[in-house]
Each structure stands twice: as C-alpha cells, then as structure tokens.
Amino acid sequence: MQHRASHRAALTLLELVILxxxxxxxxxxxxxxxxxxxxxxxxSAGRVVAAELxxxxxxxxxxxxxxxxxxxxxxxxxxxxxxxxxxxxxxxPPSPNRSxxxxxxxxxLRLGALPGIREPVSILGVTAGPVGGAEQLVDHVDFGxxxxxxxxxxxxxWLSAGAGDAxxxxxxxIDPVTGVVRLGDPQGERPDEW
Numbered sequence: 001m002q003h004r005a006s007h008r009a010a011l012t013l014l015e016l017v018i019l020x021x022x023x024x025x026x027x028x029x030x031x032x033x034x035x036x037x038x039x040x041x042x043x044s045a046g047r048v049v050a051a052e053l054x055x056x057x058x059x060x061x062x063x064x065x066x067x068x069x070x071x072x073x074x075x076x077x078x079x080x081x082x083x084x085x086x087x088x089x090x091x092x093p094p095s096p097n098r099s100x101x102x103x104x105x106x107x108x109l110r111l112g113a114l115p116g117i118r119e120p121v122s123i124l125g126v127t128a129g130p131v132g133g134a135e136q137l138v139d140h141v142d143f144g145x146x147x148x149x150x151x152x153x154x155x156x157x158w159l160s161a162g163a164g165d166a167x168x169x170x171x172x173x174i175d176p177v178t179g180v181v182r183l184g185d186p187q188g189e190r191p192d193e194w
Contacts, residue, residue: 038119038162039186045114045121046159046170049078050181052097052109053141053172056080057179060143065089066150070140071157073123078109083142111159124158124169127193135193147179158191 011019053069060067065084072079082089082105091104098107111121127135128151135156142150149155155174162168169191171184 038166038168041117041119042121042159042161042168042170042186043183045111045117045161046172046183048114049109049111049157049159050172050183052078052080052107053174053181055095055097055107057143057147059092060145060179061147063089064145066142066144068140068142071123071126073125073139076111076122078111078123080107081105119161121159121161124160124191125193126155126157128155129153137193141174143179149174149176149179151176158193160190 056067056069059065059080059082063082063084063086065082065086068081068083070079070081071077080092082092092098092107095107097109099110102108111123114121126138126141128138129135131153138155141155144150154176157172157174159170159172160167161170165188167190168186168188170186171191173182173184174180175182
C-alpha cells in the first residue's frame with residue numbers, strides 16, 4: 001500500500017491572525033514616514049506659485065500687454081491682474097485656477113487653501129536686486145509683452161513653511177529678461193532680509 005503524504009495548502013486561523021498583526025505593525029511604522037515632510041510640501045507649494053507666475057507671464061505675451069502679480073503677504077495671497085493700457089483686457093480670461101469668488105479682474109491664489117498641502121505655507125517676502133548693492137523689498141512683479149519683467153534685476157519671492165528647527169524657506173527667482181521662474185533649494189536658515 002502506498003501512502004501519499006498530505007500537504008497542507010492553507011493557513012490555520014492562528015497563523016492568519018499572527019500574519020495580520022505583523023503586517024499591521026509594519027504598516028503602522030512605515031505609513032507615517034510616507035507622508036511628505038515640510039520640504040516636500042514647500043516645494044509643492046513653490047511649483048504651484050511658479051505655475052501662477054508663468055500663467056501671468058503667458059497672459060502678457062499672448063495679449064501683448066502688461067500683467068501684474070501682487071504678493072499680499074498679510075493675506076498670504078498671490079493676485080494676478082491686468083495693468084496695461086488696453087482696458088478691455090481688465091477682465092481676465094477663464095482659467096481652471098480661478099475661484100468663483102474671484103473678482104472678474106483678478107485671479108487670486110490663496111496659499112492657505114492649496115489642495116494637498118497640509119503644512120501651512122506663507123509668503124515670507126519679496127525682494128528685487130541687488131539694487132545699489134542691497135536687496136530692495138517689493139510687493140509685486142509686472143510682466144511685459146515680451147515676457148520680461150519691469151525691473152532690470154531679478155525678483156525673488158520667498159515662501160516659508162514649518163516652525164522652529166523644522167522651518168524651511170524656498171526662493172523663487174524671476175529672471176528680469178525672460179520672466180522665467182526658477183525654484184531654488186529649500187533653506188533651513190531664514191534669509192537676511194527678514
């Protein structure tokens with residue numbers, strides 16, 4: 001007589017419970033580390049602001065006019081509006097980034113309401129320069145019909161996120177000739193201007 005060895009093809013209930021406990025423990029340890037930190041959140045917000053600046057520049061080139069981006073630090077907002085001589089362009093064209101509550105002549109990016117950004121990001125300040133060897137504090141940048149800015153020196157917007165030792169600051173520099181925005185590297189030290 002032949003005896004066939006029987007192979008166990010399933011897990012017992014106890015083995016299944018132990019497996020679930022181990023997997024749950026591993027997941028509890030790994031998942032919090034998968035959330036983006038302050039630096040990643042700051043970079044994400046920086047990319048959104050850079051896209052908004054690029055949109056204003058594109059409006060200026062497309063409509064052959066001047067568009068202003070105002071940085072309202074106290075309200076934590078970036079506001080686009082037409083400032084050229086052709087008043088028919090004062091009402092901004094439809095955009096997927098415009099809120100229904102925005103006035104028709106403005107597009108407002110509210111940094112405190114960015115989707116997917118948990119860490120509060122704020123506008124630290126804006127500088128132009130160096131002018132005469134020093135940075136000059138400014139509150140806006142104007143884009144002209146060629147995509148250029150109205151200044152002959154770079155304009156730098158500083159975003160900030162985090163508090164204490166976890167605070168980081170991100171520079172967004174706008175080239176005066178091309179109007180192109182370059183995101184810098186996040187810095188742990190607060191810029192000298194503030």
